[in-house]
Amino acid sequence: MSTETIKQQEIPAGTWVVDPVHSSIGFAVTHNGVTTFRSGFERYEARLSGGESPRLEGSVEVASVEIDEEMLKGHLLSPEFFDVQRFPQLRFASSELSVGEDGTLRLLGELEIHGETRKVEAGGRFAHLGGDLAGKERVGLSLETTVDRRDFGLDWQAELPSGGEVLEYAVTINVELELDGEEA
Numbered sequence: 001m002s003t004e005t006i007k008q009q010e011i012p013a014g015t016w017v018v019d020p021v022h023s024s025i026g027f028a029v030t031h032n033g034v035t036t037f038r039s040g041f042e043r044y045e046a047r048l049s050g051g052e053s054p055r056l057e058g059s060v061e062v063a064s065v066e067i068d069e070e071m072l073k074g075h076l077l078s079p080e081f082f083d084v085q086r087f088p089q090l091r092f093a094s095s096e097l098s099v100g101e102d103g104t105l106r107l108l109g110e111l112e113i114h115g116e117t118r119k120v121e122a123g124g125r126f127a128h129l130g131g132d133l134a135g136k137e138r139v140g141l142s143l144e145t146t147v148d149r150r151d152f153g154l155d156w157q158a159e160l161p162s163g164g165e166v167l168e169y170a171v172t173i174n175v176e177l178e179l180d181g182e183e184a
Contacts, residue, residue, distance in 0.1 A: 018045060044060040055093075
């Protein structure tokens with residue numbers, strides 16, 4: 001076991017705001033035990049504060065869940081799942097964010113879904129672009145974590161006629177954020 005200190009990379013100082021055109025927030029869950037159902041959200045906000053103590057905060061508008069089938073969307077927005085009338089947003093606030101020299105990202109924080117707040121850990125990568133085609137400085141975060149939806153009060157379930165359950169309880173959350181340096 002090496003006692004060598006892991007070198008850290010610093011997120012550039014300043015405030016970074018999400019570019020929603022080049023970002024996405026999605027989730028995936030096994031359905032009927034045979035396929036992975038994937039969806040995401042159209043409306044969200046994220047802000048990254050860089051420097052010595054970086055912090056990531058964000059929110060998602062639950063009603064913006066991307067599902068073309070109206071009955072399924074209605075079910076997800078109902079009290080059996082997200083209960084959008086009582087809990088219109090998902091929220092996240094980091095407590096710790098570190099980036100290894102190779103860009104490996106580790107994020108700890110609190111995730112609020114359905115009025116329930118739980119500590120989560122996500123891993124991924126960080127990238128810093130000196131300037132895009134328009135000369136604007138950008139950073140990128142790719143994050144992934146898996147949560148048990150029951151921890152957030154999302155415990156709807158149905159048994160299949162052949163045995164087994166319709167939905168896994170484990171849900172993978174994928175976040176791809178491209179952020180611009182905020183103008184003063």
